[in-house]
Amino acid sequence: MTTEPAHAADPTPPVYTHRKPPLRETPDQLRARIPGWGADLDPADRPSYPREIDADTGAHWDLPERQPEHGARERSIEHMMLTPVFGTAQPLHGLSGAIRRYAYQRHSEGKAMHWLALLAADRVDVVENVARSIVTGHPDNPLTETGLTAELRHGRSRFGSGRSDLRHQAVDPVVNGAPWVAGALAAAWAVRRVARR
């Protein structure tokens, strides 16, 4: 005669008792099925335990030597100084650069205005560069730059897969196109206003 565990016939879900719901597999079964199961069971084997350690990094400096600064590098006003090393890609320029400098000089990272101004500058930057690309003879090509040609080669899997994002794709052209339409309308309005003077 086998003895069932006391809770086996109890229909009460374990969560209403002290018991933890039973697992479907034992540790031995898991070890046999999963390569490396339990290899890091001991937290001491986990490289990010504890969170803070006395790190040996290979640095042979306390404060790194300063990278030369060419021009005024923008920085967060929460920084006490320009960091010793920094990226030099795409320095500030034009109207987008002025907006970005305003965001960095006036608002801490804690303010929404800091981030909203940077996002606005990103859109201005796009318009500036579209115009520049036309002037410099290397115009943007929406067909190739959006990679839409991939649809021809790989597009079949988009359909019939039950993807939930297909639902909002109907509004995507509106959302993505609206800033361009708004920009064009604003430009037309400005031109008309100037022409009337």
Next chain:
Amino acid sequence: MRAMVYRGPYRVRVEEKPDPRIEHPNDAVVRVARAAICGSDLHLYHGMMPDTRVGHTFGHEFIGVVEEVGSSVQNLQVGDKVMVPFNIFCGSCFFCARGLFSNCHNVNPNATAVGAIYGYSHTTGGYDGGQAEMVRVPFADVGPSVIPDWLDDEDALLMTDALATAYFGAQLAEIREGDTVAVLGAGPIGLYAARSAWLMGAGRVVVIDQLPERLEKARTFAHAETINYNEVPDVVLEMKLQTDGLGFDAVIDAVGAEADGNLVQHLTSARFKLQGGSPIALNWAIDGARKGGVISVMGAYGPMFSAVKFGDALNKGLTLRMNQCPVKRQWPRLLEHIQNGYFKPSDIVTHRIPLEHIAEAYHLFSSKLDGCIKPVIIPDAS
């Protein structure tokens, strides 16, 4: 050199750019052998990350050969084949000294809240990234490591972010023997996180996503159970039903800012940029975890606010843990796991694409065409 450049939301192309140069005595210049597109690159590609400038070269997952070193570099030589962690870090500031390499204070003038990352906008420091023929690598004595002879190139490539981040995410979930673990998202991070959860002794691992081919990968590659949230009426309820009403001991958010599954959240964040990120996965994590459980956030979110269900997290007594992964801390143990056969990182690579076809690569990955899970970029494919 040839390099991927950002032209605006949903638009990238390859351009000729000046070669990177030594700008600091501890810089190196690396000729890129392989790069990858990360799911978080899509946040830049979609125009979600503030201060993403036209002309920026993305790419924070790359390996390559050292082409040039600065005058103070001691640990690398020209010709070394190196893997480069996605974090740029000095190794000596308050945070680096404590092992928080991803939170370095000496490398990102643009923000104090985030460290520096290759090719990830000016919000993370304004460094061009590795989806190019060459890249500037600051702090060459601290970040990069020579790739061991026995390690495959693509395995090394995936050590630079995806595998390390996922493994770190499983650690933050504080998994104990027999714990039930849910992983939201079956992309590269979710798949590796599920595999990592078993190493920590998980008793059950359930991966939740909407794409059938990715869920299939979760079952075969990650040995996990799966839930397709499009096939259940209420995913949070399903998470409770799967755990006898308790909720999961640990939940890992491997989705981040562009989560789908709620039209309003998705539109207000991914499309209208009114939130720092769509917190759908994070909210499911909060509601699907058991009281007293742990949530590990590996999905990337922007710096703005998001509509997170913080009250539920409070009332349930949850522990929320998160950070950008300090990649280099993970490498010694991960190398052991790869040598022992517990991981074969490159098993998730689905596409290998020449740099010249970068626009197609981004569209393919962004729209998840052709079962794309992880695209690798080959700069010298010609």
